[in-house]
Amino acid sequence: MRLSEILSKPVTDKFVQVEGFLGNQKLGTGKQRKIAIGKVALNFFCKNCQDDRTFCSGEELFCVGANEHLVSIDCVLKCPCCDSLVQMWFLVESEGDISLPSPYVRIQKRSEKLSEMVLLSREQYDDFSELLEKAQRAYRDELGAGAIVYLRKILERITEQVAEAAIITTRKQNGNRRPFNQLLEEVDSKCSIIPKEFSANGYKLFSELSEVVHGDSDERMGLEKYISLQRLVVGILENVRKNKEIMDAIGFLGWNDEEVSEK
Numbered sequence: 001m002r003l004s005e006i007l008s009k010p011v012t013d014k015f016v017q018v019e020g021f022l023g024n025q026k027l028g029t030g031k032q033r034k035i036a037i038g039k040v041a042l043n044f045f046c047k048n049c050q051d052d053r054t055f056c057s058g059e060e061l062f063c064v065g066a067n068e069h070l071v072s073i074d075c076v077l078k079c080p081c082c083d084s085l086v087q088m089w090f091l092v093e094s095e096g097d098i099s100l101p102s103p104y105v106r107i108q109k110r111s112e113k114l115s116e117m118v119l120l121s122r123e124q125y126d127d128f129s130e131l132l133e134k135a136q137r138a139y140r141d142e143l144g145a146g147a148i149v150y151l152r153k154i155l156e157r158i159t160e161q162v163a164e165a166a167i168i169t170t171r172k173q174n175g176n177r178r179p180f181n182q183l184l185e186e187v188d189s190k191c192s193i194i195p196k197e198f199s200a201n202g203y204k205l206f207s208e209l210s211e212v213v214h215g216d217s218d219e220r221m222g223l224e225k226y227i228s229l230q231r232l233v234v235g236i237l238e239n240v241r242k243n244k245e246i247m248d249a250i251g252f253l254g255w256n257d258e259e260v261s262e263k
Contacts, residue, residue: 004038004057006105007073007090011140015095022099027065035063037078040075040088045119045130048082052123055079055086068097070108079118087113109140125237128154135230144222151226151233152209156180162240163187165249181207191246195235 003018021035036049055077073090075179091109092098098105114120120130135150159180163170168186174176190195208229240246 002038003035003092003105003177004040006107006112006185007037007040007088007092008042011107011110013106015106017102017104019100019153020101020103022063024099024101026068026099027063029065029067031065033063033065034060036060039076042077042086042088043121043123043124044077044084044086044114046079046082046084047117047119048084050081052121052242053081053084054080055084055118066091068099068238069094071098073120084117085115086118089113105189111137114208117183119208125241128237131233132230135226139223139226139230141221142219144224144226146227147226148209148222150231154233155184155236158236158240159184159193161250162191162193162246165246166191191243192207193236193239193243194233195239198232198235 001016001018003021006016006018021037022033039059040061041054043052044055045051046053046055057064057075061073061075064074066072071092072091075088077086077088078084090107092105093108094100095104097103122129122132125132131150131154134148135154137142138146138150160170160183162168162187163183165186168183168190170178170183178233178249184194208225208232
């Protein structure tokens with residue numbers, strides 16, 4: 001497997017064996033070398049094309065040494081149909097010496113700088129995909145509260161959208177918003193959006209998210225709770241996506257085309 005294949009996949013903690021890319025020569029701290037590892041390919045939403053596209057790099061990338069276990073790799077990915085660009089940065093870590101002929105490596109960190117014409121991919125969950133990716137990025141950067149903020153925003157938004165589609169009022173008679181836990185309970189009662197595995201404790205989700213967001217938990221607690229909360233939020237998105245009646249209503253109202261404004 002070439003290193004480009006690892007850089008083109010989601011970030012994981014697993015070390016994977018790749019073909020050597022440093023020519024069996026150590027790369028000193030701060031030293032730069034051109035490496036041939038194949039094209040890096042990642043999906044982004046191109047505003048010019050109004051669709052998800054697979055942005056690709058060139059065959060040769062630039063690598064900077066950190067130590068015998070770490071290198072930094074920079075590249076620019078280009079939309080295949082227009083001139084939209086994404087600047088990418090990877091911190092690649094190895095189990096042993098990274099200059100070996102077949103090192104085991106993983107992506108320790110990945111970051112992208114999006115141009116004004118590019119958004120994170122919307123392939124799976126439309127405008128929610130970008131918020132999910134931002135939550136995951138915050139989690140990878142050990143920003144527990146930040147990651148939870150995005151999950152809470154997703155839960156609020158999808159619940160309100162389903163409520164509107166199912167003709168469930170989101171406001172009280174005085175015009176104020178209904179308490180969210182009441183709205184979530186009514187939406188779930190009518191549309192069954194909470195996954196069955198969480199049905200017994202599903203209404204505690206928002207309070208768990210709010211506890212972290214409002215500072216009642218520290219960053220560590222947010223990181224510890226993230227995986228479970230993220231799985232539940234994704235489960236809700238999946239249930240909504242599988243409900244054709246709700247999706248038809250949401251699509252008819254044009255919400256699938258809304259642009260995420262949070263950057």
